[in-house]
Amino acid sequence: MNFNELPDRRGTLSYKWDQREKLFGGEDVLPLWVADMDFKCSPAIVEAVVARASQGIYGYTIKSKEYVDAITGWFRDRHHWTMDSSWLTDSPGVVPSLSIAVRTLTSPGDQVIVMSPVYNPFYDVIVKNERTIADSPLILKDGRYEMDFVALEKHMRDGAKLVLLCSPHNPGGRVWTKEELLQLGDLCIKYDVQVVADEIHCDLVFDGNTHYPFASLSSALAERTVTCLAPSKTFNIPGLQTSFVAISNPDLKRLFDGEVSALSIGSVNFFGPTATIAAYTQGEPWLEAVLTYVKDNHDYAIQYLGEHLPGLTPVPSEGTYLLWVDCRSLGLAPAALKRLMYRDAKIAFNEGSIYGKTGVGFLRINLACPRDVLAEALTRFTQAIERIGS
Ligand SMILES: Cc1ncc(COP(=O)(O)O)c(C=O)c1O
CATH class of the missing domain: 3.90.1150.10 (Aspartate Aminotransferase, domain 1)
Structure with missing residues (x-):
């Protein structure tokens, strides 16, 4: 390499x-x-995709057990998060997942919390779905961003319904500590706020830091969280447009899946599962x-x-x-x-x-x-x- x-x-x-x-x-x-x-x-991904391409018919594709096992195995081994296969829904991208989550978990006009500066499509998925941005700017303290828990609580007290959490944070580069995430989680529980955790950067963490999947921190947090994931950033395959969400709460999952079905975007990319399996098992x-x-x-x-x-x-x-x-x-x-x-x-x-x-x-x-x-x-x-x- x-x-x-x-x-x-x-x-x-x-x-x-x-x-x-x-x-x-x-x-x-x-x-x-x-x-x-x-x-x-990774050569393993290139080989798998080339072999798949050489089949010469690029037809509609189903998911295999191997694909689901590759995902759950990766999160178990790398993030100590035991996912059940029934939690997973495929999506063509993390941003589409964010948008679907906003549509299913809130109503037009609802306030959705972001912590700016943040990945720009976070604003689009709120505004273009006719929801309202409730910004709780991060605090830059001694060269490191921190969440503003006072501002977050104020938005929640004022009726915000959802937090879009970017974890790790783009562009600020923070890998949120367990304590920070739990403090945010306590507020969400107190004010009955749901969370969409965009954890696309979860594998890109430097030594000395640990990524904690928000939904893995407690069952009370898992209940209210939609986690958006993909191998795309980690393994440099974003053009394959393959991603998934993990939702352990069956009621939330039913809502999310209903929107996926309404938009008819549930089928997987021909190359997506192949690349995902290679990535998560050999990458x-x-x-x-x-x-x-x-x-x-x-x-x-x-x-x-x-x-x-x-x-x-x-x-x-x-x-x-x-x-x-x-x-x-x-x-x-x-x-x-x-x-x-x-x-x-x-x-x-x-x-x-x-x-x-x-x-x-x-x-x-x-x-x-x-x-x-x-x-x-x-x-x-x-x-x-x-x-x-x-
Ligand atoms: C935080 C975050 N979410 C989502 C994405 C893109 O996701 P996708 O291409 O799967 O829609 C990016 C890409 O940079 C990102 O930084």
């Missing part, structure tokens, strides 16, 4: 690489934005190697920024392959930050305002790329900032 080599993704219909002219105004822009990795997948060594590489990239970026751009403040990540950087000292509005990146530096990080008002002045760097690419992007960024300063 050589993560130092950049696979040439140009001309592969890559969302990240093949839209550079359209989105950023130049084919020479280095893309470190949308969350997929510039690393080839772990690849994942461990990726985590080591990404953590080194993370430390490299933080050191580089400290030496070359000490005015900027990275928020160290405990997990995910994303680095959130506080660039407010540049004093640039979102449009100017974009110009600085796309036009002057010829790089594309994610501009922070898409993650909410609390993201204004921040940038999100995708660290899942060869070290040379990261180094080149940081160099270009530094030089562009030096040019505007001179």
Whole structure:
């Protein structure tokens, strides 16, 4: 596994690489934005998908016991969470699952809690389903985000029905501790608030941190939680559009499944179960190697920024392959930050305002790329900032 080599993704219909002219105004822009990795997948997944493709008929697909066992085995072994196969429902994506959960657990006009800055589709699944955003911004304290339990409780007291929890947190990089999750859970129980836990980043956790599945913390929390999961971030297969939810409460599951059925999106992608089985049964060594590489990239970026751009403040990540950087000292509005990146530096990080008002002045760097690419992007960024300063 050589993560130092950049696979040439140009001309592969890559969302990240093949839209550079359209989105950023130049084919020479280095893309470190949308969350997929510039690393080839685990050979086990590639082999399984190639063998599946060589069958030559891409017909409607059923789930096998092997598929369900692969999922439950992974969460048992990696997260000490014993799931029952009856809890699982397939979904074409975690974001579609979030949307379905919002539709089934709330009514139009209801308040749904998010903790900004947060992954931008969280807002869409609330607003586009005609619910209302109840933002409880995270508190940035000593370079680390914390939940604001006072603001959370106020929203719940005021009638919010649901929390969209991002765990681990994108873009803030937090891997929530058991204590934090339990404190949130106590509030949810007290005010009868349900939880949609987006745990897509659950496997991308750096040493010294532990991901706790929210629903695994107690039966009272499991009762009120819909957990949205996928092998897509972990194993870099998001284009296969394969994901699932785990719901142990039969009443909640019936509601969720009813909406899946109404939308008629219950069938699985031809390649999805094949890739999922390979990932969860053979992918772990690849994942461990990726985590080591990404953590080194993370430390490299933080050191580089400290030496070359000490005015900027990275928020160290405990997990995910994303680095959130506080660039407010540049004093640039979102449009100017974009110009600085796309036009002057010829790089594309994610501009922070898409993650909410609390993201204004921040940038999100995708660290899942060869070290040379990261180094080149940081160099270009530094030089562009030096040019505007001179
Ligand atoms: C927190 C979070 N949820 C969901 C997704 C995307 O999920 P999907 O592609 O399965 O809809 C992402 C992708 O970056 C993410 O960061």
